Amino acid sequence: MALIEVDNVSRTFTVRSRKGRLRREKRQVNAVDGLTFQVAEGECVGYVGPNGAGKSTTVKMLTGILVPSGGRLRVAGVDPSRDRVRLAHRIGVVFGQRTTLWWDLPLRDSYEMARRIYRIPAGRFRANLDRCLELLDLGPLMDTPVRQLSLGQRMRGDIAAALLHDPQVLYLDEPTIGLDVVSRNRVRQFLREVNTERGTTVLLTTHDLTDIEQLCSRVMVIDHGRVVYDGGLEGLHAVGESERTLVVDLAEPCPPIAVEGARVVRVDGPRQWLAFPAARSAAPVVAAVAAGYPLVDLSVREPAIEDVISRMYAGEVAAPVRVG
Amino acid sequence: MPLTLYGSVARGSFRRYATYRAAILAGAFTNTVFGFILSYTYLALWHARPDLGGYDATGAVTYIWISQALIAPVCVWGGGFQDDFQDRVRNGDIAIDLYRPVDLQSWWLATDLGRAALQLVTRGVLPMVAGAAVFRLRLPHDGRVWAAFLVSVMLAVAVSFAFRYLVSLTGFWLMDSDGVRSLAGILGMFFSGKLLPITLFPGALGALARVLPWSAMVQIPCDVLLQQRTGGALATGLGFQAFWALVLLAAGRAVQGLATRRVVVQGG
C-alpha cells in the first residue's frame, strides 16, 4: 500500500471580489482538479509547477488543514482532515514562507516546545536534536532569538523543528526559496540524509530544479491543478522533446556542418553548436562530424530542465502522464 | 502531559514579554502619570462628595492605583495575545497552526497568562510603588487577602482573555476585526470600573454593570484587595469571575470550532 494516496482529488475555492462600489462577484477557482498520484514509503518526490498551480493546496490537503472538495485522500491509511491530530504525530511540515519558531525567543525554546507538543521521549529528542544541529550547522545559533536569524538560518531551524518527532513523511513547501547558496546546500544535503538514512518519505515543492536534480529520483509536474508529468527526471527530457547540444571545435572555420540527425544552431569561427534530440545517442553524430570535418575537440551539453518544464507549462508539449 | 505543555507555553510567553524592556518601562511610566492625574481628580471629587460609592478618599485613591496596576495585565483596553493572533488570522498563518496537535484556545490562553504574569510583576508593581510613595494607600497586611487578590487577578485575566478571544475570532468573518476590537475596548474601559468604580453608577446602569462580565476584570479584584469583599462576598465575587470565565471560554470554544471549520472547509 502506498503511503500517500491521492485519488481524483479536487479542491475549489470561492473567491469574492469587489466589482464597482456595491457589486460583488463570486468566482470558482479550481485550485486542484482531478489530481491523482501515489507516493510509496521512502520515496523522495519533487513537486513542481508554476505559481498558482495548486502545489500548496495539495500540501495543505495532505496535512489535513484543508478538506478536499472531491476525491479520496489517504496518508498512512488515514483521512488527513478527519484524523488531523493523530496524523500530526506522523508527519512533519515546513512551509517556506512561514515559521513555527518562537520569534522573540532563542531557537532552543522552540525545540523544547516541539518536545512537549509531540511528547518526544527525552533520549530520542536528545539524539534527534544533536543530529539536526550537527547536519544543519545550528549548534552555534541555539541561544540566538529567532528574529535575529537570517532567512537561511531560520529555514534550517524550521526544518529541524519539523523532524524532531521522527515523522514518517516530510512535506516541504518551497523550503529553499530565497536562501543563500550555503544554506541551500546544507538543506539539500540534510534532506538527502533524512531520506536515504532515515527512510523518511519526502514530498518537496520547489521552484529550484537543482533541488530536484540533486534529491529526487521522481518528479511530478503540476499545472492548473493536474499532474502533467510524473516520472524520472530523464523522462522529462524525452517528453519535453528537449535537445542536447554538441559543441565542436574544428581546426579552422568551416561552413555549417551538415550531418544526419543534427542541425547547426550557432557558428562562431571554428566553433559550431549542433542540436540533436536528447533521447538519442550522441555517438552517430560525433562519428559523422569526425568523418567529414577536421575535428579538434568536442563537448556535450545537457538541456536545461527549466526550459523543458517551462515549455510544458506553456502547453507546447502534450505530455503523456505516467502515474504510479 | 498537556499541562506541562501549556505550562511551558506560559513560561515561554513570560520570558518573551520580559525581552521588551523599553516597552515595559514606557508603559509603567504612562500608567504612573495617569495614576497621578486620576488620584488628584478623585481627591477633588471625594473632597466634594465624601464616601462616594462606598469608598472614603483613601479607599478611592487606592482603587485608582490598583486599577492602574491591573490595566496592562488584564488588558482592559484589549491587546495582549490579540495582536499576534489577528496577524496570524490576516496572513493565513492561523491555518498553518492547525496542523500541530495542540488546542488553539488553550495555547493562546497559556501565552496570555504568561504575558499577564510578567506584566503584573512589572507594569503592575512599578506604578503601585510610585503611588504608594506619594499617596496614603490602604493596602492589606494580611497575606490571605493578597492571596485572594492574586486568585481574583488570575480570574480577571481569564475572563478578559476569553472575551478578547471572542473579539479576535470575528477576524475569521470580518475583513478587519479592529473596529470590533475598539468597541470592545471602550465597553471594557467603561463597564470594568476602570474609569470610575461601578459602585458609583446610578440605578439600573449600576445593576447592569454589576452583572456584566467586565466587572470581573477590574472592579472585583480592586474590591478584594480593598477588603470591600470579605467572607461570603469574597466567595461570590470569585465565583462570579469563575462563572464568566467558564461561560466565555465555552463560547470561544464553540466559535473557534466554527472558525476552524471555515478555514478547513472554505479555505479561510
Ligand SMILES: Nc1ncnc2c1ncn2[C@@H]1O[C@H](COP(=O)(O)OP(=O)(O)O)[C@@H](O)[C@H]1O
Ligand atoms: N484560501 C484560498 N482562497 C481562494 N483561493 C485560493 C486559496 N488558496 C489558494 N487559492 C487559489 O488556488 C490556486 C492554487 O494556489 P496554490 O495551491 O497556493 O498554488 P501554488 O502553491 O502552486 O503556487 C491559486 O489560483 C490560488 O489563488
Ligand SMILES: [Mg+2]
Ligand atoms: Mg505555493
